[in-house]
Amino acid sequence: MMGDNIIIAKPSKSTNEKAIQFARKNMGLISILISVLAIVLALLVGAILISLAGVNPWEAYAYLLKGSFGNRYGFGETLTRFVPLLFASLSFAVAHKSGFFNVGAEGQIYIGAIGALLVAAFVQELSPILHISLSLLAGFIFGAIWAGIAGVLKIFLGSNELINTMMLNYVAIFLVEFLIHGPLKDPELFIYQSYQILPSARLPIILSKTPLHFGFIIALVVTVAVFYLMYRTPIGFQMRTIGSNIRAATYAGINIVGVTLVAIITTGGLAGLGGAIELMGAQFRVVGGFSPGYGYDGIGVAVMGRYNPVGIVLATFLFAIIRVGTGAMQRGAGVPFPLLSVIQGLIIVFVIASGYLTNKLSETVVGGRA
Numbered sequence: 001m002m003g004d005n006i007i008i009a010k011p012s013k014s015t016n017e018k019a020i021q022f023a024r025k026n027m028g029l030i031s032i033l034i035s036v037l038a039i040v041l042a043l044l045v046g047a048i049l050i051s052l053a054g055v056n057p058w059e060a061y062a063y064l065l066k067g068s069f070g071n072r073y074g075f076g077e078t079l080t081r082f083v084p085l086l087f088a089s090l091s092f093a094v095a096h097k098s099g100f101f102n103v104g105a106e107g108q109i110y111i112g113a114i115g116a117l118l119v120a121a122f123v124q125e126l127s128p129i130l131h132i133s134l135s136l137l138a139g140f141i142f143g144a145i146w147a148g149i150a151g152v153l154k155i156f157l158g159s160n161e162l163i164n165t166m167m168l169n170y171v172a173i174f175l176v177e178f179l180i181h182g183p184l185k186d187p188e189l190f191i192y193q194s195y196q197i198l199p200s201a202r203l204p205i206i207l208s209k210t211p212l213h214f215g216f217i218i219a220l221v222v223t224v225a226v227f228y229l230m231y232r233t234p235i236g237f238q239m240r241t242i243g244s245n246i247r248a249a250t251y252a253g254i255n256i257v258g259v260t261l262v263a264i265i266t267t268g269g270l271a272g273l274g275g276a277i278e279l280m281g282a283q284f285r286v287v288g289g290f291s292p293g294y295g296y297d298g299i300g301v302a303v304m305g306r307y308n309p310v311g312i313v314l315a316t317f318l319f320a321i322i323r324v325g326t327g328a329m330q331r332g333a334g335v336p337f338p339l340l341s342v343i344q345g346l347i348i349v350f351v352i353a354s355g356y357l358t359n360k361l362s363e364t365v366v367g368g369r370a
Helices: 013-025 027-052 056-067 070-096 103-122 130-155 161-181 213-233 232-245 246-251 257-281 294-304 309-333 337-366
Strands: none
Touching: 027 056, 027 337, 056 070, 056 309, 070 103, 070 213, 070 232, 070 257, 070 294, 070 309, 103 130, 103 161, 103 257, 103 294, 103 309, 130 161, 130 257, 213 232, 213 257, 213 309, 232 246, 246 257, 257 294, 294 309, 294 337, 309 337
16 A cells, blocks of 8 residues: 655745845834834733732732822823933933943933923923923923033043943032022922922923823923934034944044034034923922933833934833833832833833844845845
8 A cells, every 4th residue: 555645736936036025115014013023022021920929910900000100190101201202312322323332311300400491490481482481492402401411521531421420410419409408498498409490491281180291292292303303404414423433424524522522522512402301391390309210211212212303202101101101000009119120121121122022024025135
């Protein structure tokens, strides 16, 4: 009795070519789907950890969504948290694209807030439009100056900007602590807080019965401006060229020092502006712990957004949801606070890993391999 021959059909060459062509035309969609899948997987792993902590994960995630979107106030709070995170992530993205590794946005947020406070609390008899404009400008300038310290050390002494910007974070935080315990302390308060900014320097509320202020609009406008600067102007092209290959930029005759200074001013100014808007729209005083880590979270947001302004906006919105929603998870479902940080970290790791997978897939498709 003769056995039947089994023939395994191989995909035709035309099938492979069609798949490659489809992937080439839809890499943007594929990238988004991979990122969404990464977030879902991170949340599933988080659900397992939550259940191991003795909490119903579905109930916990229901509180996360309810806290972020369940009511008008929660939605406004989510968009309010979105603002300083967006400025911090834009700051890191601009620096990274320009070859300047700025991890000092946290300190620049604090110093920017102090700069805005000096104008917003002590300069009087100005119209609201002028007072707000000058306060925002002061925040931008103070943040740029603080970043400029590390920039000057890098340009003229060759110092490592990663270490310098990191150390300047601690200097800024302790400097602010000194100021609100001394020269800038409100004498009418028993607790250590700065003077309150004047009403004419406060950003108006744009969604009633919520904390959402005009800084949200400013943040979106600034995002468009950053996109235009980096991708539609000669100076932006030069900044990106230096970040990609400084030797090629030098050979092309680009003014390395001048363009790097522009990048440093921009990255520090964006973070300082974020601190100014947080002061003028949400907190109205500088206090200890003024920034709950926005500068550090901005690094993860920028990486998740792949340093692209559109991707950064989406990643920032996700982080804002997590910041507001995890608080609701802790209060409503009793999820331990350290576990909330673990879930946030899982999302960052999974999305970064998805970016690596997308890059490898893109290389394979471009190379014609399937």
